[in-house]
Structures are given as structure tokens and as C-alpha cells.
Amino acid sequence: MNIKNIIKLSVICFAFGNLSAQNPWPTVTETAKPWTRWWWMGSAVDEKGLDKQLTTLSKSGFGGVEIVPIYGAKAFETQYINYLSQEWMKMLQFTTSKAKSLQMGVDMSVGTGWPIGGPQVSENDAATKMIVQTYEILPNEKFSEKIVLKDEKQKNLKTIKLDIVTAYNDKNETVVLTDKINADGTLNWKPTSVKWTVYAVFIGKTLQKVKRAAPGGEGYTLDHFSPNATKDYLKTFDKAFGNSNYGIRSFFNDSYEVYNADWTPDFKSEFQKRRGYDLSPYIRYLVGNEENEIAARVKSDYRETLSDLILNRFTKDFTDWAHSKNSKNTNQAHGSPGNLLDLYAAVDIPESETFGSTPFDIIGLKRDSADIQKSDVPDINMLKFSSSAANVTGKKLISNETFTWLTEHFKTSWSQAKPEVEQVFLSGINHVFYHGTTYTPADVKFPGWLFYASTNFVPENSLWPQLSGLNSYVARTQSVLQSGKSDNDLLIYWPIYDQWANPKGKDVTFKIHNIEKWLQPTEFYKNLDNLGKAGYSLDMVSDKMIGEATLNNQNIQVSKEGGSYKVLIVPQLDYLPESTLKNILNLAQNGASVIFQNEPKNIPGFFESEKRKSDLQTLWKSISFQQNGNVKSATFGKGKIILTSEVEKGLEFLKIEREKLTDTGLKFVRRQFDGGKYYYIVNHTSKEINQNIPLNFVGKQVALMNPENGDFGIAQTQKNSVKLQLKSGESIIIKASETADNSLANWKYVEKAEAPLILNQPWQLSFKVGGPELPKSRTLTKLQPWTNFKEDASTQSFSGTGIYTTTFNLKQNKADDYLLKFDKMYESAKVIINGKEAGIVWSNPFEINVGKYLKKGKNTIQIEVSNLMANRIRYMDQNKIEWRNYHEINFVNINYKPFDASNWKVQPSGLDCEIQLIPIHYSK
Secondary structure, eight states: OOHHHHHHHHHHHHHHHHHHHHOOSOOOOTTTSOEEEEEEETTOOOHHHHHHHHHHHHHTTOOEEEEEEEOOBTTOGGGOOOTTSHHHHHHHHHHHHHHHHTTOEEEEESSSSBSSEETTOOTTTBOEEEEEEEEEEOTTOOOOOOOOOOOTTTTTOTTOEEEEEEEEETTSOEEEOGGGBOTTSOBOOOOOSSOEEEEEEEEEEOOOBOBTOOTTOOSEEBOTTOSSHHHHHHHHHHHHHTTOOTTOSEEEEOOOOOTTOOBOTTHHHHHHHHHSSOSGGGHHHHHSSOOSHHHHHHHHHHHHHHHHHIIIIIIHHHHHHHHHTTOEEEEOOTTSSSOHHHHHHTSSEEEEEEESOOOOOOTTOOOOGGGSOSSOOOOHHHHHHHHHHHHHHTOSOOEEEEEETSSSTTOOOHHHHHHHHHHHHHTTOOEEEEEEEEOOOTTOOTTOSOOSSSOOOOTTSTTGGGHHHHHHHHHHHHHHHTSSEEOOOEEEEOOHHHHHTOOSSSOOOOOGGGHHHHTTTSHHHHHHHHHHHHTOOEEEEOHHHHHHOEEETTEEESSTTSOOBSEEEEOSOSBOOHHHHHHHHHHHHTTOEEEESSOOOBOOSSTTHHHHHHHHHHHHHTOOOEEETTEEEEEETTEEEEEOSOHHHHHHHTTOOOOGGGGGTOEEEEEEETTEEEEEEEOOSSSOEEEEEEOSOOOSEEEEEOTTTOOEEEOOEETTEEEEEEOTTOEEEEEEESSOOTTSOBOOOEEEEOOOEEOOSOEEEEEEEEESOOOOOEEESSOOOGGGOTTSTHHHHOEEEEEEEEEEEEOOOOOSEEEEEEEEEESEEEEEETTEEEEEEOSTTOEEEOGGGOOSEEEEEEEEEEOOSHHHHHHHHHTTOOOOOBSTTOOBOTTSSBOOOTTOOOOOOEEEEEEEEEEEEEOO
16 A cells, blocks of 8 residues: 555544544444334235335335234235235335345244234144143042043044042052043042042143134144244245345344143153152142142243243244344244243344333423323333343344333324333333334325224324434434443342242233233342332342353453442342352352352252251351341452342442432433443432433543533543433433543533423414314414314314424523423424424423524524324224224224214314523523
8 A cells, every 4th residue: 555545544544533532422323223113014014015115115214124923904915915826925025125235134024913822723722721620539538520521612622631640548649540541531449438539631722823813824823832833833934035144133022911721741751750759649639729838849840831832932942043044033032931131032022012101200291191091000020020131141233122001092292201211221221112103004084094902103103293302312322322232230130930830820921911910029039129210230140140151350240241240139039049048158269259138048949858957057057157247248269248138238338339419309220331330310200300310430531422412522520420401201311431532512501491482472373284184374462272263163173283483582682502392392303493403392491492494683483283093093993983993803992892082072283382592691
């Protein structure tokens, strides 16, 4: 290379390096942008429609789609395409090619609707259950009844088999009779002269079919515990895909909603192999009504075996198959009977789910109790199961099905979406999928095709013009949260055996819809919640993960790519495997710090329980505790072990610092990158924060980054604190670096605000786009919603965009900037000043800086306000205009009742009260 080229290259490198130094934001990739679940109704798609919708999604800031075919719209049956047919694969190939040209990604579900299943699932591979029948044999009575299946729906199935027959008498005698049953069900056994109860367990089928299936995807749901069912199922995809993955980034499996599946044909032999004893003599303790210690131990073993099988026979097989296609896989483990942490850890992209809406304290946040799911409230600690598994094992992406039933159909504003997605981010999740977007053919009129479970992220949504505001916020935030790695300090053990050893019932599944029963009442949860609110950052860890952990500079690591943790917390529990305690003590021996909330005294499971319990106690006695104030402590090898009922006291004793910023009510999640740390901080309180906030790490330079508008600058710091100004509902990203970038300007802190200019002059109101018809333009002497003008019927039914326009004079002012503040906005708006777009106002506190767009003298301002779809849908239902015409569930409201908007109140639409223009001065 000659000297001239070297100089040119040096100049180019310097230019790009300097450009990078001036902007601390990471590059926004397609993965950093939000993705959306993309329902193909009846798979009635064509290239023209796919091209149009993908292009529209791309322009609005989406980075990818996740294809999920579902049931179809009526009257379009001739356009349906069978799942995985040659025509369907052709549409898939077009989709991935078009998406690639738009720099978008494509995922797809391995099946239609949910849960996983389809026509390729044979009766043998279908979800399996125990069918239990009992028989009474009285003293001296000859048993003449045949032990055959009585269930009429099951008895003609070819796979039905009698698996276990065991008799019990009043003297606690047990006889296994499985091999004493003839083919016709006759019992070849003569009981003694006491009363006997016979338990017969048949291998049955749940007969559950795929819910919301698309054409070509109908069939039985899969047996997740079978050794061959998953492999057999995926052969259909091998045939359709051949040697290609058709550009699919990740294959997706939805949440486990397989009901009553609790067995598999070889369960009995797998149980004996894994748990060390034959289940047959103890079957009554599993299926009967006894709630004693034996029942607790047998049920624990049974539940652990189900967990083993779904991990090794479904989840790992699914992952291996996706890798064979040079793709990744995404899995929702929740709802299953497996150890959620291990299941999430066994896939490439663990995915959680939010269902319903959270009550936040944000001032002015819209929340109508009539329009929300009252039974489901998203829980940040439930979300942490997926992020913990990823953080501990070093996975880069954690996804989330986001906004499912956030509110009633057509009543969700983007301002309501923001705090909900922020809570998802605060849980450690960094790759959100909206729920969701429905493909609509070009010739289908408003409101287009819609999925029954809101929220509706569709171009037909009247709020679509401002969706880019939410999307750009998500993209900037995720660009940071996908950088580096998680920086949580603590591990907390999930004592799953306390769940599995519950003597009540038989099946234990970990659903998001009943966490008030299995999660929230536990000490484990209370520790998660209390420590998180106190400013400690935690990840959960399973028994398996503890067994794989090693020490790195006295910090615990499960994976070289995963997090590095200062302390392992073992919360209050009843059951702890002796093998897990042994692994914990090995970690302590090598330098780990461990806090026990109580002394573990019992082990789970039935096999050799007394011996294993003794082993547990012997291991515990090897720890020599000394009283140290509020805690007991012990030096154990190179490490420390603390025993205290108050975990925070133990952390204080170990000198583990919390992030005291949470004392203000702020929430945070922290990540580390090469050369520093990121803090993502959110104000979900009703207070305004204007103070120095303590941080455990500030480095040599702290930059503030606003994810809503992209602003950035060097923060004011004082010792180990950073000055923050955050109004209720706002968020900020802190980048604390070990090196200084002198090219960055200072952050603009508001020092004072002058008296506002009230824009109370007449306004012109016109309408830009929407329907069913545009209301008439008018002059407003007072700013108010267009729905106030009831004399014009079209204002009551209109959904779309109204434009408020006025002019005002601005005298010369020495203000550094001007803040445009809206008292009430229904629902979001684009602001245009003097012909230039100033930005989108879409979230609390509904204000925007506009100083650089203003000029001395006359200024013109346009506010393009979009309202909800609700009023137009109300009009359509009142006038019996057909729009919901789908197969299967058709269309339901938030309470799963037939949808009808005809009795809805008109939703206020437009602007109301005052608009203030506030002169502000920044500190120098």
C-alpha cells in the first residue's frame, strides 16, 4: 500500500473513530429494534400483501417478525394455504428474502396456533396421561370385575395400555398385581380375608388438539415426555425445509399449555432409572388423597422425573434440531412442570411473557379498571426466570412476548405500553416481541384482520403514525441492554423441591397465571422482591447450575460466558438435596461466600431418604459457626458461610454494597461492558427526581443518554453520585466509563423555568386521515377534544388524526430552550413547528423540547393528534357493520366473552385543557 493510500485510510479511520466518540449510543441493529409476532390467518398470504406489510413494519421501526399461522377469516377459505405445503414454503421464502432486503429478521413457530402439535402427531406421540381406576374387594369376596378401561373416549384407542396394578389392604400390606392381569382384564389373584383397594393405572391420551390451529396444522398436541415424539414431529419440518433453513433466524415454541399431560409410555421405567426405585408399590401415594410424608416424597420424585423428561426429551432435542438447521431456537418454558431455569438455559433464546397490565404510580398514566385484566398482573420477578437462566449461562438475548391483553381491544395507547415494556427491561430482558401484528390482505377494509388477544400493532390502528416513537425508544434501550453482559451481583437458589414435595395434588406446573399460589407466598419470592427493592441485583440459580459452577477470583460462575457473582443466597427452605449442599460447600471451600437463611434439615425424595437425610446433616455439621452480631458466620476453606434469617444483614456482614439509588424509588438494571458499566434507570414513582443519585460505579466519566430522543452528554458527578433530573414516567441510561471522551458535550440540566406562555389563542382543527368519515374543520376559541362537538356525529365515530394549528408571537427571549407541555392528550401526536417536525409526543409526561424550531416573532405550530380505534369500532357495532368474522374463537373481549363495543362510551379524542410553552435555562 502506498503512502497516499495509507494517509487516506488514516483520515477515514480517524473520521469514523471521532464520529463514534461523539455518540455513545451503540449501533441499533435489527435485533435491537422491536420484533412482532406476525399472525398469518389461514396462511392466506400473497407476495403483494407480504411485501406491503413488511415494508410498512420496517418504516415504523420494526427489526423482525415471528410468523405464527393461526385460524382463518371466513369467506377467504379459497385463499388458505396449508402449513408447510410447497406453496406455503414459497411464501416463506419470499418473506425471508424481502425481510433481508429491508434488514429485518424472520423467526417462525414450529407449528401453528399452540401448543406444539399437528397432523404429524400420531396417537402414539400424542400427549399422554394417567387414567386411574380403583376397585374395592371386600373380605371373603371373590373379585369378578375385569380391570379394563371404562372411559368411552379412550377405550378404542390403539395405544391404551394397562401400566400399573397395585392392591393395598387395611393392614398396610401392598401387592403389585400388574403381571397378574390377563389380556381380557381378568385378575388372577386370590386376596386374603381383609378389605383391599386396587389401583389400576392405564396409559391414556389427553386427546387435546392444537388450539387456534391454521389449515394444515390441525392435530394432536405433542407428548413432551416421550423419547421419540419430538424427533418424529420435527421430521415433517426436515421434509419441508430440506437442507435449507429458508433464512429463519430462530424457530419458536410457545408456552406449555398442554393440559392433563402427566405420563408417557415408558414413564415407569424412566422413574426407576432416575429415582432408584419402582413406583408401582407407591402408586396410591401419587394418585390418592393421602397428604403424608410418603406422599410428599413420592410426589417430589414423580415431579422431578417429569422435569427431567421434558428437559432431555423435548427441550434439548428441539435445540439440537434447530442447530442442525443452522438456526437458533426460542422457547417459552413457563406453564410446564419442568424446572424453568434449566429449561430456559437449554435453548438459545429463553422467552418469557407479560399478560395483563401493571398498576404504576406514574402521574397521569391512563388506566381504566373496566378495560384491564383483573386476574393477571405482570410480575417482574416471574420475568426474571428467563433472564436469570440467560445471564447465568451467558446467553446474549432474552426475549419476551409483550403486551398480551395489555388493555381491552382498541383502547391501548402507546403511553400505556411504555412503562410495561420498561418493567420487562428492568427484569433483564432485552429482546421484546410485540403481541402482536396480523397480516391483512390489501383489499380488506378497516379494521383489517385482527387476532383475538390484543394489543393490535397493525397499520390499520389509528395510532400507527406515532408508533415509531415507542419503537425508537425500545430500539435505543435494547441497543444498550444487548451490549456487554449482565452485571448482577448475587445468586439466589430456587428451592424447587419445596414446590415438588408439596403433598397436595399431583401435578405442579409453573404458570404465569397462578403465581399467587406457587411463587408469591414463598420466602424465595419475598427475598427476590425485598432485595431487589433494596438495590441488590440478583439472578436465580438451579440445583443443576450450582453443580456446574466454579470459582473465578472468589466469584461464582456457572459458565465462562455468564455472570460472575459475589454471593450465593440459599433462602428459607424445607428441602435441600444433599448433593446440592455438597456442591455449595465445595464452592465455599474454594472461596465462595454463601448465605443460608435457615439450617437445611430435610432432603426430598423417597429412595434411601433416611441415609441421605443423615448425609445432609453430617455435611451441615462440618460447618463451625461463630456468633457475630446479628449473624452466625463460619470460615469454610477459602470461603465464608453465613447463617441468618435476615439476608440483608448477611450481605452487610460480607460488605456487599447495594445500589442506594433505589432509596429514591428509582428502578434500575445494570450491565457491564469492556471499560465500564451501563445503568438503565426508570422513574415509575409519582415524584420528580432532581438530585444526586449514588452509584456503586462511576468510573472516570459518566454520560447520560436519553432513550426517548437520543440526547446525550456528560453528567455532573460528585464523589460517587450523579445528578439526575427525571420526571414521573421518564427514564435515562447512564454510561459510566473507565476512560474519558473529551469530545462529548455536557448534559443539559434545567436550572430554572420561567413563567409559561399559554397557547390560548384560537386554534384551527382539521382532519387528515381516518374514518368512517372526516369531521368538518372548525375554529376553536378554546382548546378541547374534537369529541366535545357532539352536534357533528362524525366526531363521535371518527378514529384517525386531527390537526390542531395555531400561530403565536414569541418575543426575543434569552431562554436556552422551550418546553412544550400538554395538559391532556388523547392519545399521541406529532409536533410540527414552522414546517419542521419537532418530534413525537406519545408518553408521560407528554412534553417535548422545541426551542431550536422556534423563531422570534410569528410561529406556526401544528399538533397532529391520533386517537384510539375505539370510537370507530363502537360506531361499527352500533350500526351492525360486520367486521369480526373468523373461524375458531372468532373475536372476544378481555374477559373472553363475545366482543361488543356498541355500549361503549365515546373515548375523548384530541387535545384538552392547556398547552404551555415554558422558557427554560440550563445550568452552565
